Structures are given as structure tokens and as C-alpha cells.
Amino acid sequence: MLDIKLREGLINLFESLNIFHYGFTPCRKFFELKSYFESKVKNSHLTEFEEKDVEKRINPFLYFENGKTIISIAIPYLHNNENYKKDISKYTQGMDYHFVVSDYLNKVCNFIKEFGYNCKYFCDTNNLPERYIAYLSGVGHIGRNSLLYTKKYGSYVFLGEIITNVVLCEEKPNSYYEEKFREISEFRKCGKCYSCIKNCPNNVLIEKNFNKCVSNLTQQKHLNSEEMKNLNEMIFGCDVCQDSCPKNKVIDYAFDERFKIQEFLKDVDDKTIINMDNKYFKENFKKLSCSWRGKNLLKRNVMIKNRENLKFLEKLNFDNVDYLNNYKNTLLNNKNQR
Ligand code: B12
Structure with missing residues (x-):
């Protein structure tokens, strides 16, 4: 009842x-x-x-x-x-x-x-x-x-x-x-609005195959060369289909202070992410949902974002982290082949 x-x-x-x-x-x-x-x-x-x-x-x-x-x-x-x-x-x-x-x-x-x-x-x-x-x-x-x-x-x-x-x-x-x-x-x-479909960088929304969605690629553990290009310079997630939507232009904003940009992020740039150690990651990024795939995934995405910058790539030193060294080598090889 x-x-x-x-x-x-x-x-x-x-x-x-x-x-x-x-x-x-x-x-x-x-x-x-x-x-x-x-x-x-x-x-x-x-x-x-x-x-x-x-x-x-x-x-x-x-x-x-x-x-x-x-x-x-x-x-x-x-x-x-x-x-x-x-x-x-x-x-x-x-x-x-x-x-x-x-x-x-x-x-x-x-x-x-x-x-x-x-x-x-x-x-x-x-x-x-x-x-x-x-x-x-x-x-x-x-x-x-x-x-x-x-x-x-x-x-x-x-x-x-x-x-x-x-x-x-x-x-x-x-x-x-x-x-x-x-x-x-x-x-x-x-209605007749197709803005999200037109703006999606990887044309995901017609077929609705989210394997190619930028947000998915930034979180996927392994990426091939084609997928690396499709990252659209993002380090984590993607907002294009939401930001391009007219319905999202006339909205009220959030009230929960916990969703405000975390203070530490304001000083974060590509170098901070590439160089961060476990301590920095745990004290800062762990508070964010983008930490769930670990710190090396964020580093990888920063590397891909800078894939045209030979000097940046060559200077990187990941000691014995095979996962990151493999991406670094692939990106350098791809760049040298062109
Ligand atoms: C896997 C997953 C992803 C994957 C796949 C996304 C996808 N579209 O399927 C990836 C990593 C790409 C992703 C990205 C994002 N995600 Co996500 N994701 C999930 C998760 C865990 C499962 C989604 C899922 O099952 N997808 C498979 C599809 C088939 O199922 P569905 O989402 O339920 O879709 C239904 C409808 O969309 C509808 N439908 C839609 N189109 C059509 C067309 C036809 C013809 C028909 C018949 C039906 C239909 O049918 C489905 C029936 O359930 C959910 C949490 C959950 N358990 O639901 C969060 C969730 C969907 N994600 C969320 C968010 C915030 C995002 C991002 C905005 C994050 C970002 N900024 O990067 C993007 C948005 C991408 C997008 N346009 O959808 C929120 C969505 C909130 C919202 N307002 O809708 C959820 C609900 C998490 C949460 N608890 O808040 N996500």
C-alpha cells in the first residue's frame, strides 16, 4: 500500500x-x-x-x-x-x-x-x-x-x-x-536542434557508439594511434555535447560549494601533472572523480595533448614506468615518421 x-x-x-x-x-x-x-x-x-x-x-x-x-x-x-x-x-x-x-x-x-x-x-x-x-x-x-x-x-x-x-x-x-x-x-x-551531433569532435552521437567519445578515450587504459588523435587535447572527460546545447544556456547554477573548482587546480598546468608524485596525487587529485584511473593515465593524456611538441616529449623522464615510456616512445616515433 x-x-x-x-x-x-x-x-x-x-x-x-x-x-x-x-x-x-x-x-x-x-x-x-x-x-x-x-x-x-x-x-x-x-x-x-x-x-x-x-x-x-x-x-x-x-x-x-x-x-x-x-x-x-x-x-x-x-x-x-x-x-x-x-x-x-x-x-x-x-x-x-x-x-x-x-x-x-x-x-x-x-x-x-x-x-x-x-x-x-x-x-x-x-x-x-x-x-x-x-x-x-x-x-x-x-x-x-x-x-x-x-x-x-x-x-x-x-x-x-x-x-x-x-x-x-x-x-x-x-x-x-x-x-x-x-x-x-x-x-x-x-526539436530540430542537432547542435550536439554537429559539434561532437568524433561524430559519436549519430550511431551512439561511445567507444569513440572523447570522454571515454580519456579514461580508456590503452589507446592506439588513431584514438590518441581523437583525444581532442583533453586530459579528462569532455563537455562539447553539453556546452554546445542551447538548452544549457539558460540554466540556474549549482548551490553546493563542494562542486566549486578545487583550489589546488587553479595552479595546475601540464608540467604539474607530468611531474606529480604519489604524495601530490593523493593529497590533491584524489578528491576529484578523475583520479579513479590513477595518476599515470592523467600523465599519459598530458603527453598526448603535447604530442606535437618534440622538446617537451624528449625531456620527459618516467624512470621505469613502462606504461608511460611506451606512450612516450610511440609519440616520438609517430612524430619522427612525419
Ligand atoms: C559508461 C558511462 C559513460 C561512458 C559511456 C557513455 C554513454 N553515453 O553511454 C563514457 C565514459 C563515455 C561516459 C561519458 C560521460 N558521462 Co557517463 N556514465 C556511464 C555509466 C556508468 C553507464 C552509462 C550507460 O549505461 N551507457 C549505455 C547507454 C545505452 O545507456 P544509458 O546511458 O542508460 O542510455 C539510455 C538513454 O540514453 C536512452 N537513449 C539514448 N539515446 C537513445 C536513442 C535511441 C534510439 C533509444 C531507443 C534510446 C536512447 O536509452 C538508454 C536506456 O537506458 C553512467 C552511470 C549509470 N550506471 O547509468 C554514467 C553517467 C551516464 N555519466 C554521466 C556523466 C556526467 C558523463 C559525462 C557528461 C562526463 C563528461 N563530462 O565527460 C559524459 C557524457 C557523455 C554522453 N554524451 O553520454 C552521468 C550523466 C548525468 C546526466 N545528466 O545525464 C551518469 C548518469 C553518472 C551519474 N550518476 O551522474 N559515461
Whole structure:
């Protein structure tokens, strides 16, 4: 039975936490996504960060057995600050979003538990389709660039979910979900705008094969020569499909101070990254989500960014770090061959 009292309590709590975009959807298997995800696997359109086992992508009960409702929230991160570094995506210049979003989710979970129910929270920590869940929950719509858009903050939001054993919304027939999924591919809210598609440096968004997405390449452990060129001078992530979107021009900015650019980043340049030791990395970059692939990946991307600068490359000294020396040699060979 629907717990109206808890639902109302949650709505008040969201407002007190300044969470404007939230919603509820019944906890159910997303059967309507099965063939879409299967076709992604079949066409080798999965990045190395996506789960191949489709069941793990569409079945929330694998993560929380007695789930009745999934709560979705969107937390804005873009601050009204013009000093974002150009070669690191804006989403990773503030404190790690896993930590910040989980902090909100934890508060909501504690509230639910006070009512005697159980729950579990996630933020990028399981294989469920977070954008689709947000879309079903009414948090926003999905744009041509695949991102989830909210009315107030555009697409510059992170998503988080709670699966709980309390009923907080009404069930819907299967046909409703089939229709909701079908509607995504119409991109009605985008209208005739193809700005993200036109501006994507690697033409990712027509086929939606994110293996070539700059953001993916900056995080991929191994890159071939073609992929190195496609890094588009970025060290981590990419904002082009969001920054070129007209819907992202008229938005409100983030309120959580933790997403402001971390102070240390203001003094960071290519040389700082190339020369950083473990101590510097742990004390500084570890606070950011871009640290999750380790410091050598950031160094590699700085090297690739400077691949035309022979003097810069020749001076590099990575002692016995084979991973970096191999990239250095490949880049020098490529440069000398031209
Ligand atoms: C793997 C991953 C990536 C990969 C692959 C991205 C991708 N587009 O699939 C890489 C490394 C490239 C990446 C990049 C980014 N990511 Co990412 N990523 C994820 C992760 C872990 C899984 C995404 C996934 O499953 N992709 C596979 C696709 C098929 O599934 P999907 O994203 O759910 O897509 C649905 C809809 O888009 C819809 N759809 C879209 N187009 C179409 C077209 C048709 C025809 C149909 C039928 C359906 C359809 O169908 C899908 C059904 O679920 C999620 C967290 C999560 N567990 O969901 C974060 C997540 C999607 N990423 C996030 C972010 C912030 C980013 C970046 C903005 C970071 C950056 N600045 O560099 C970019 C954006 C790139 C982009 N345009 O999507 C946020 C997105 C927030 C938002 N507002 O949407 C998430 C939700 C993390 C979070 N908790 O906040 N990411």
C-alpha cells in the first residue's frame, strides 16, 4: 500500500535539502530495455565501463531483493565560475560526485529508515541505467546527446538513486513503459536542434557508439594511434555535447560549494601533472572523480595533448614506468615518421 505520509515527508525533505529534481518509479525489471541493450552488446558498442550482462543492467532486484520503489534525484554541479580549466571536464573540477551525491542519498535513506523501512543507495555504483530511471521518475528528459536534462539545471547534473521496500508511487501497465521507451528516440524536447551531433569532435552521437567519445578515450587504459588523435587535447572527460546545447544556456547554477573548482587546480598546468608524485596525487587529485584511473593515465593524456611538441616529449623522464615510456616512445616515433 502506498505510504502517503512518508511520500509527503520525503518531498518536504527534498525541498529542505534544495533538491528540486526528484521522482519515484516502481521498482521493476526494465524489460523494455532488453533488446536495446542486447543490440549494444551485439554491435560491440559497449565501452569498457559498461556491463555486458544485460540482466545486471535491467534487473534492480539483483541489487535490492525486496525493492518496491526507486527514488531518483538530480544534483546540479555547474558553478557560475568562468575559470574552469579547458582541458579537464567541468564535472570533475569539484569534489568527487560519488561522495557528494552519496551524502544527499544517505540523508534520505536515514529518513526512510526512521519510518521502519529498508533501502540502499547508488550513484554510479551499480549497472542500472541511471538516466533511464531518472527519465521514468519524471526528473527530466533525455537529449540527443544521451544526457538527462532537468528544467532548472539543464544536463549539468549528477544522478543518484535509492531502492526501497516501501511503495511510494502507483504501478503502471507494461504498455506504458513500452511507450515511454519508444518516446525517447523521438527526442521531442530537442526539436530540430542537432547542435550536439554537429559539434561532437568524433561524430559519436549519430550511431551512439561511445567507444569513440572523447570522454571515454580519456579514461580508456590503452589507446592506439588513431584514438590518441581523437583525444581532442583533453586530459579528462569532455563537455562539447553539453556546452554546445542551447538548452544549457539558460540554466540556474549549482548551490553546493563542494562542486566549486578545487583550489589546488587553479595552479595546475601540464608540467604539474607530468611531474606529480604519489604524495601530490593523493593529497590533491584524489578528491576529484578523475583520479579513479590513477595518476599515470592523467600523465599519459598530458603527453598526448603535447604530442606535437618534440622538446617537451624528449625531456620527459618516467624512470621505469613502462606504461608511460611506451606512450612516450610511440609519440616520438609517430612524430619522427612525419
Ligand atoms: C559508461 C558511462 C559513460 C561512458 C559511456 C557513455 C554513454 N553515453 O553511454 C563514457 C565514459 C563515455 C561516459 C561519458 C560521460 N558521462 Co557517463 N556514465 C556511464 C555509466 C556508468 C553507464 C552509462 C550507460 O549505461 N551507457 C549505455 C547507454 C545505452 O545507456 P544509458 O546511458 O542508460 O542510455 C539510455 C538513454 O540514453 C536512452 N537513449 C539514448 N539515446 C537513445 C536513442 C535511441 C534510439 C533509444 C531507443 C534510446 C536512447 O536509452 C538508454 C536506456 O537506458 C553512467 C552511470 C549509470 N550506471 O547509468 C554514467 C553517467 C551516464 N555519466 C554521466 C556523466 C556526467 C558523463 C559525462 C557528461 C562526463 C563528461 N563530462 O565527460 C559524459 C557524457 C557523455 C554522453 N554524451 O553520454 C552521468 C550523466 C548525468 C546526466 N545528466 O545525464 C551518469 C548518469 C553518472 C551519474 N550518476 O551522474 N559515461
